[in-house]
Amino acid sequence: MTKQEEIKYLLHTLGIKLSMIAEKLEMKVHTLTFLLNESPQFDDELYNRIKKIIDDYQFELNLFENENPENLDLFTDDKLQIGIGERLRFFAKRKYVTLKKLA
Secondary structure, eight states: OHHHOOOOOOEEEEEEEEHHHHHHHOOOHHHHHHHHHHHHHHOOHHHHHHHHHHHHHHHHHHHTTTOOOOGGGGGGGTTTTTTTHHHHHHHHHIIIISSSOOO
């Protein structure tokens, strides 16, 4: 597998848009498409830059996977004493900031 094929495979399997990579590389999508598909001038520097962008993108995705949902638990012992209306207001403020956004 060539480096160009590897990059195309990674972009396809990870669902990363070519436009996002082109934007980070500060080039047009058509230019990047040409470099990936037809250009014999695909060098190691470009390969390494694209790989770094892909790795950074994956890291950004993993940052939010381990969010702790416990901070939105409405049924802790001290919260069980309030009525449903108060629980809804509490939840709305915590998650959505206002009741209107919750609705």
